[in-house]
Amino acid sequence: MARHLRIREPRHHWLLVGLLLATLVGVLLVQGYVQRSWNDLSDAPRTTAGGDRAPRQALRNDRPVLDLSGDRPNTAAMPARTVALTFDDGPDPRWTPRILDVLRRHHAKATFFVLGSKVAAEPALARRIVAEGHEIGSHTYTHVDLARTPSWQRGLELGLTQKALAGVLGLHTHLLRPPYSATPSGLTGSGYAAARDAGRAGYLVVIADHDTRDWDDLSEKQIVARAMPSGQRGAVVLMHDSGGDRSRTVAAVDQLLTRLNERGYRATTVSDALHLRNTAVPVSLPERIAGGTVVAAQQVGRIAAVGLTYALAVAGVLTVARVVILAAIARLHVGRTRRGRRRGGPDREPGWYYPPVSVVVPAYNEEAGIAATVGSLVRTTYPGPVEVIVVDDGSTDDTARIARDLDLPGVTVLSQANAGKPAALNAGIAYARHEILVLVDGDTVFQPDTIGRLVAPFANPAVGAVSGNTKVGNAGGILGRWQHIEYVIGFNLDRRMFDVLECMPTVPGAIGAFRRQALADAADPEAPGSTYAMAGPVSIDTLAEDTDLTMAVCRAGWRVVYEETARAWTEAPSSLRQLWRQRYRWCYGTLQSMWKHRRALVERGPSGRFGRRALPYLTVFQVVLPLLAPAVDVFALYGLFFGEPARVVAVWAAFVAVQALVGAYALRLDGERLTPLWTLPLQQFVYRQLMYLVVIQSMVTAIAGAPLRWHAIRREGTFARRDPASAT
Incomplete structure (x- = not known):
């Protein structure tokens, strides 16, 4: 044993390797949680039906804006000739920019109820929404049904969304639309209980007067017809800027804004219509850092998932190709050796x-x-x-x-x-x-x-x-x-x-x-x-x-x-x-x-x-x-x-x-x-x-x-x- 080789080996690298693997596991868990929910989104039903009708009497006049922080709900509706266009499930890199372009042409403002995971995935798009004067609300982090999730997961979903908004936009929102909710009449039983818990946590719950069901393969005319308010009444209109093919939604928004303008309607945000203050609150530097960490974890997880998909494919192909080639060459080696021995050449039997x-x-x-x-x-x-x-x-x-x-x-x-x-x-x-x-x-x-x-x-x-x-x-x-x-x-x-x-x-x-x-x-x-x-x-x-x-x-x-x-x-x-x-x-x-x-x-x-x-x-x-x-x-x-x-x-x-x-x-x-x-x-x-x-x-x-x-x-x-x- 050579004495000059007796040198201490590095020891702390296992801590580094462990941290790297733990980090990889962490970001992949975030990505997996997000991806599974996104995959479920396109096929999931859009409303929650059934349940206890007891809270129904508390939601008087079907008003869509609910303050559930107290013992009795306070509700509000849009003023006359005022429409709050709201878009769920985004931001989407394909459809949200097209909807924003339509809104800009019509000088209209809207409220976007975003998924925190998509804000983290599309930060530039989220910033554009705010920069163009539109409003941001929470639609949870991964579009879970708050009525069917335990309280710890509700807190996680809402908290992660706030962190994503803090990391990308430097703000928190007090507006919430629970996924799978449409009009006040559908907010019953466990759905109402989940909304009430959110209200007591400081959220203003925004449902809708008109559910356009633009996800249900309707034509542009049908979407516009479902969105138009009757008479001179105001309305909160529910549409989607993600979750599938939204080309008809984009066309319907253009037609809807044209007709609303002809009838003297104003298209604005929920907060502006109701003169609400402090629905978007700036966050502190530590909150921005914490939010940035969540955003980075999701982005790294996404990159890691894509990269490892290719790495797994390449590694699999190389490994299988190697063993197959080795087997083929081994057969060639055996045949060559046997031929050499039969000829009595240098490779013959001793x-x-x-x-x-x-x-x-x-x-x-x-x-x-x-x-x-x-x-x-x-x-x-x-x-x-x-x-x-x-x-x-x-x-x-x-x-x-x-x-x-x-x-x-x-x-x-x-x-x-x-x-x-x-x-x-x-x-x-x-x-x-x-x-x-x-x-x-x-x-x-x-x-x-x-x-x-x-x-x-x-x-x-x-x-x-x-x-x-x-x-x-x-x-x-x-x-x-x-x-x-x-x-x-x-x-x-x-x-x-x-x-x-x-x-x-x-x-x-x-x-x-x-x-x-x-x-x-x-x-x-x-x-x-x-x-x-x-x-x-x-x-x-x-x-x-x-x-x-x-x-x-x-x-x-x-x-x-x-x-x-x-x-x-x-x-x-x-x-x-x-x-x-x-x-x-x-x-x-x-x-x-x-x-x-x-x-x-x-x-x-x-x-x-x-x-x-x-x-x-x-x-x-x-x-x-x-x-x-x-x-x-x-x-x-x-x-x-x-x-x-x-x-x-x-x-x-x-x-x-x-x-x-x-x-x-x-x-x-x-x-x-x-x-x-x-x-x-x-x-x-x-x-x-x-x-x-x-x-x-x-x-x-x-x-x-x-x-x-x-x-x-x-x-x-x-x-x-x-x-x-x-x-x-």
Whole structure:
């Protein structure tokens, strides 16, 4: 473990991530509450019918303006030859401006009973209403039926509307029209009780004398006929500037104002007609700030909902496309490999190419499994010369003693002060005598034919490195099964694709082989920003020395291939904490390696081919999508509660089904049983989120510029109890 990497990692970023996710949840809740109500608006009935008729006698003469703040209602009506045109459900970006244009041509004023949520969505339009001399009243925040909602929701709806008005217009209104109310005769029972509660809260309730029912597919003439007052009586006329197609309403307003002008009527606001004062009250600066926060939350929620809709679609398409393409290329890889073996080429079955091999095993505190690892290497059926070099990197347990006590032929144990895995690898490589170098982790077990299969591709002189097939040796529990699925479906399918495209980014530390000349070409001490431990080929620049080394080999012009028949079993982390520590190091090291080799994107030849194929793929699928995933998951929950739950569930089920089909194919290619697939749906709820958080943690660490210390994984000694190779 390299001491110079023991630097404290940033800790406060989880608070920031938590706040960001909480903020996203908050604004999406606001947007969902608003959107669900807006969606209900177009199909909802416009009036509330039925109920107790007892309050009817209190509303004398059907007067539409109600002061219900006292024990007995006070009512008022429009003066003679005075009409108060009122418009509900807006402001609407399409219809409200057209109605305002008509009013301006006729020099008429009106009262707009607005939805607070639409004021927040269309602040400029709300300001235009006020700037042109019209009046604003409350129509609740999301058009709920106050008669059918609990008292806490009534308070919320009215309070949010006032906050929206404060944030956009800097005022509060004392005028209220309850949704689904039309004329005083319809205000009965629970509707009257809700209006009375609003009156006692300081609102003047404005109903209507004439309900035009312009929402009911009436013609312009019918709307005008329903709006015209009889004789010389005044009237409050109810119309709508939102909630559907209002083209007939716009035309009817024009005709109505023309006829009213011909009859000597004045079209004005409710307050002006009744000489009411203080119906619009300026607010204080703190109230404006609070209102601005509500408005901003709704606007951000709207933007987030739209953005995440596209992000979810793109992420879904990319993810499904990836697994389908991986499966298709895997089939191509299998066919190409089989054809090569039938022709007896460099990819043929082992049996004719047996160069001497040096196996290097770096080990730090591996006493639980080092005996199984070394024993499996010695039991190889490889007929060529094999030397095994165990490099004890300053272990504090009995790793070195156990390795020496085995007293196995061809095994050398080296000991050094703790300097990190790269230094241990370099020490073993420097000691090794042979051209072909197999690098093996101290927790890995080979099957007897693994070395032969791993070395066979080196018969092709263009091959500089070979990746083997890593298997999870302790796949018994659900966490082990999840990792087993990830290794087979994710890692190994990726390697098949990288092999076909000749852009392999990682030869895993658990099982990989390198040509010494390829390592020499990859190790360039003159390269800017590169640091090599003990003057060896393995750099200490990153915590993913295997990825860093492989990328350097690719950039040096060597081909890196995948040999799926060369299998090794590794002990996977047995707890979420251990898994986190391992994947955090892997992810952070991969980010470091990608950044270190970024110049490959613009280089020519094999280096450019590697850079333009592998690095964008890693960026999209190992960085960008995981960073977006938590927000996308939150939005999926948003869809369950505020969208179309059946569609969300169907999309999720289809996504899991595609993954399961591809997973079954990948398991079959590797000769594995399909039984672990039953854990795949569960994997989406725990394991996947954990991997996403690992990426977030790694990105924050990288941005903060804090190097990550090496996380040692506690070994359980899986292979000391059971040899997985013997079970195959």
